Amino acid sequence: MVGRPRSEESRRAILQAALRLCERDGYPNVTLKAIAAEAGTGRQTLYRWWNTKADVLLEAMTAVVAPGLPPSPPDLGSFLRETFALTDGVAGRVVVGLMAEAQSDPDLAERLRTRLIGPRRAALREVLERDSAPSHADLDLIVDMIFGAMWYRLLNRHAPVDALLAEEITVLVRSLT
Amino acid sequence: MVGRPRSEESRRAILQAALRLCERDGYPNVTLKAIAAEAGTGRQTLYRWWNTKADVLLEAMTAVVAPGLPPSPPDLGSFLRETFALTDGVAGRVVVGLMAEAQSDPDLAERLRTRLIGPRRAALREVLERDSAPSHADLDLIVDMIFGAMWYRLLNRHAPVDALLAEEITVLVRSLT
DNA sequence: GCTAAAACGAGACACGGTGTCCTGTAAAGT
DNA sequence: ACTTTACAGGACACCGTGTCTCGTTTTAGC
Known part of the structure; x- marks a missing residue:
């Protein structure tokens, strides 16, 4: 050396x-x-x-912004609120840009999955298991639909990703029991 | 002239x-x-x-491929199956590419919403109202979560958008009654 | 038919971002 | 001292974009 x-x-x-x-x-x-x-x-x-x-x-993103994410709050509501709040500033713009660019760069797509998206999926799944999991439904599907709604709104911009969305999703998921 | x-x-x-x-x-x-x-x-x-x-x-897309879409099937299951099936070929690749490019072109984003995404949202909403709508839940939220899951998988590629997904979503939505 | 107007195929051009290469300098280990 | 690697700065070819010009073709109106 x-x-x-x-x-x-x-x-x-x-x-x-x-x-x-x-x-x-x-x-x-x-x-x-x-x-x-x-x-x-x-x-x-x-x-x-x-x-x-x-x-x-x-x-x-991983070095500077990731520390701002909640480690793993106990209840679904606060987890989603804190996650959605982060999409408001630079982090949201960057993450959306990365996802868009990943569509023309398979290598980036792979790292995006393993370094950012994957861990967040795991965290949400954990919260669901602990807090308000309907035992009969496939948890991965619930994760897809929750984060799916978030990404769909971030990309298509037909509605905001805010505390209200977090609240509505929480109510809906709890009604699955 | x-x-x-x-x-x-x-x-x-x-x-x-x-x-x-x-x-x-x-x-x-x-x-x-x-x-x-x-x-x-x-x-x-x-x-x-x-x-x-x-x-x-x-x-x-609107001229050549759009005619391949179902006008408005009566039940949620076949609607989702037919919609998801279209994402398999060129149409899927193009639509994903358009969504990615729309992130750096607000003008394109606007036309994408009004010409492609919006109509599909309206169609799904109609199917939900007719077929299996839980009266107490916000229909727009359900639409966001269904198409959200689809887009999330199309963009992040962690799971396929296929007939199984259509089936799982249908079962879950029906359980909302 | 003749003319004006607009579209056509083909290609030249400047612009800007990318990625590589080169130059001379600075900071570490041996 | 000498080697090795990183550094700032800049030159370079490459490619896609968007504009422009050229000569030609196809239409409507006279």
Whole structure:
């Protein structure tokens, strides 16, 4: 192991610049050129550690934003409220952008599933088992329909993903008993 | 009204070429250049009538594929089976591509909602009212959760959108009475 | 028929983002 | 000191986009 070590400062500057640009210009309008310029770093440095814009923002999401998620609240209502609340800010815009880009990048799709979507699915399933699980229904199907409604609204934008949706879903799921 | 009329032959050639290329290369890899070349038409002709690749394929979807959809079957099960079956071929790939692209094109998003998503939502709602509607639950929420599960699986690809899903959803919705 | 108007196929062009390569410099281990 | 690797900065070819021009073809109106 020889040579100059990786600059942790540059790494952080790049991740923060990426998030800042996503907030200002929207995920689709962010370019690697702009990220490098905003971070005050060379483009080669960026390409050395990441392959694409999606790569950078996937790491930014797991590293910077993920801690803001509830570990595993006891009841379905608060779990959904807290999850939906996060979709309001930059995190929502970035995650939607990543999902869109994953449709033309199977590699990104795989990492998105295992690093972001999968864990969230597991967390919701756990809450359902503990809190208000109808024993006779397939839990994975319930998970699909709950997070499905969330993603459907995030992508199609016909209705907001807010506390009211969390409440309505909670009531509906409880009525399944 | 003077001048040479629009060539209906070129129009059809372009729409069919677009679908053919989507099937062969996948929606994200299709370019306007390639569509024009495949259709044997000039690029200016393409830009005269459409603005983007998404524009072309949105028209191709409504004109060529939409007739394959069930008008409005009486029961939820067959409605979902027929709808889900369509997502298997080119139509599925194109619609997913359009939804992804709509995330960076608000104009496309609007047309996608009014021309494709909206009508399907209305049709499902109608089936629910007629067939197996739980009177106490918000129908729009049920629609969100059913089509949400479909879109969630189409985009995240963690499970197939097939007849089994249609069956499971039907059973679950009926249990809401 | 003749003319004006609009569409046609074909191709040139500038623009912008991507990804690679190069240069000179800085920071680590040996 | 010497080697190795990362760094900032910039040059470069590549490709898709969208606009423009060219010469040709097809229509309506006179």
